Amino acid sequence: xxxxxxxxxxxxxxxxxxxxxxxxxxxxxxxxxxxxxxxxxxxxxxxxxxxxxxxxxxxxxxxxxxxxxxxxxxxxxxxxxxxxxxxxxxxxxxxxxxxxxxxxxxxxxxxxxxxxxxxxxxxxxxxxxxxxxxxxxxxxxxxxxxxxxxxxxxxxxxxxxxxxxxxxxxxxxxxxxxxxxxxxxxxxxxxxxxxxxxxxxxxxxxxxxxxxxxxxxxxxxxxxxxxxxxxxxxxxxxxxxxxxxxxxxxxxxxxxxxxxxxxxxxxxxxxxxxxxxxxxxxxxxxxxxxxxxxxxxxx
Numbered sequence: 230x231x232x233x234x235x236x237x238x239x240x241x242x243x244x245x246x247x248x249x250x251x252x253x254x255x256x257x258x259x260x261x262x263x264x265x266x267x268x269x270x271x272x273x274x275x276x277x278x279x280x281x282x283x284x285x286x287x288x289x290x291x292x293x294x295x296x297x298x299x300x301x302x303x304x305x306x307x308x309x310x311x312x313x314x315x316x317x318x319x320x321x322x323x324x325x326x327x328x329x330x331x332x333x334x335x336x337x338x339x340x341x342x343x344x345x346x347x348x349x350x351x352x353x354x355x356x357x358x359x360x361x362x363x364x365x366x367x368x369x370x371x372x373x374x375x376x377x378x379x380x381x382x383x384x385x386x387x388x389x390x391x392x393x394x395x396x397x398x399x400x401x402x403x404x405x406x407x408x409x410x411x412x413x414x415x416x417x418x419x420x421x422x423x424x425x426x427x428x429x430x431x432x433x434x435x436x437x438x439x440x441x442x443x444x445x446x447x448x449x450x451x452x453x454x455x456x457x458x459x460x461x462x463x464x465x466x467x468x469x470x471x472x473x474x475x476x477x478x479x480x481x482x483x484x485x486x487x488x489x490x491x492x493x494x495x496x497x498x499x500x501x502x503x504x505x506x507x508x509x510x511x512x513x514x515x516x517x518x519x520x521x522x523x524x525x526x527x528x
Contacts, residue, residue: 239289239306239317240282240324244494248277250372250395251379258385259460259518266383272335273382277375280328280343284350286321290314291354295422338381346374361427365403372399390451397444402493404440405480408433409490441477448473465517472510479503 255261255270289296289307296308306312312320325347332340353367372395380387411425411433451457452466479502484490489499497503 235306235311236320239286239312239320241285242278242282243498244281244285245278246494246498247372248274248281248375250375251277251382253376253391253395254379254385254387255383256514256518257388257391257457257460258383260383260385261518263383269335269382270379272331273339273378276328276331276335276339276343277346277378279324279331280347283321283324283328284347284354286317286324287351288354290317290321335382336384339378342374342378342381346371346378349374358422359424361424364424365400365407368403369396369399372396388451388454388456390447390454390457393447394444394451397440397447401437401440401444401477402480404433404436405484405490406493408437409484409488412488413491437481441481444477445470445474461518463517466514468517469510469513472506472513476503476506476510479506 251274252270255266260266286307289305292302293307293314296302296305299308302308307314307317328343328347329340332343349367349370353364357367358364373392376387376392376395407425407428408430410422411428411430414422414425449467449470452470453464457466458464479500480490480493480496483496483500483503489496497507
């Protein structure tokens with residue numbers, strides 16, 4: 230494996246899909262026909278990809294000793310010794326500088342959001358990740374900051390329901406991930422996460438049930454919110470609710486029946502029904518945004 234490929238793998242490009250949340254304000258504010266705002270959103274997306282990769286490198290440096298004992302994480306670039314911790318640190322610094330530079334180029338407020346995102350994740354890596362419940366809530370904060378980053382990049386205030394939906398879906402993914410990790414740790418008698426000793430499957434099942442219902446309710450209320458109606462001039466966004474419900478239930482099936490939720494990104498990208506459902510949701514959402522006002526399906 231070439232050195233460049235090793236460095237690229239250390240950045241975890243597969244995880245960049247999470248930064249897709251940066252695009253949400255552009256789409257849901259009906260601003261994607263404005264090329265200037267599209268460019269600013271693209272800059273914000275790249276900025277978050279750079280800073281998130283920097284954080285992954287920093288986290289790999291902090292978790293070096295734990296990762297080398299994990300059956301999967303021991304193959305990561307830093308844990309395996311493919312790149313040294315010093316090299317990883319320098320790469321993280323350069324990516325942080327790139328991210329902040331892009332944030333400055335797109336506007337002062339974006340650089341502030343990116344800086345807060347970096348600070349929150351550094352604090353997470355240094356200790357919060359060992360505090361039960363707060364660890365997952367901190368991860369959820371990172372997704373909210375992505376939404377805010379996309380919003381400030383185009384100077385649009387995010388819908389409060391969009392923020393709530395983001396919080397709930399990220400808590401849902403975070404707690405199902407912890408449950409999968411806990412089960413995996415029990416099967417292999419090893420774990421790279423100290424916090425797992427403070428969780429139990431029964432507790433996580435209860436929390437997952439709560440955030441599952443809250444996610445669906447928040448999204449359904451978003452589709453009929455007064456601001457949503459004002460932006461799209463239709464309640465046809467309700468047509469996307471079945472896809473959201475199916476997507477959440479399908480992910481629960483992946484987590485509980487297939488036991489493949491330890492890496493949410495890979496679980497989603499490798500599940501064909503989920504990808505088809507995402508495509509259906511995207512097509513319906515775009516059609517509603519473009520032609521929704523012509524649909525008088527709901528009073």
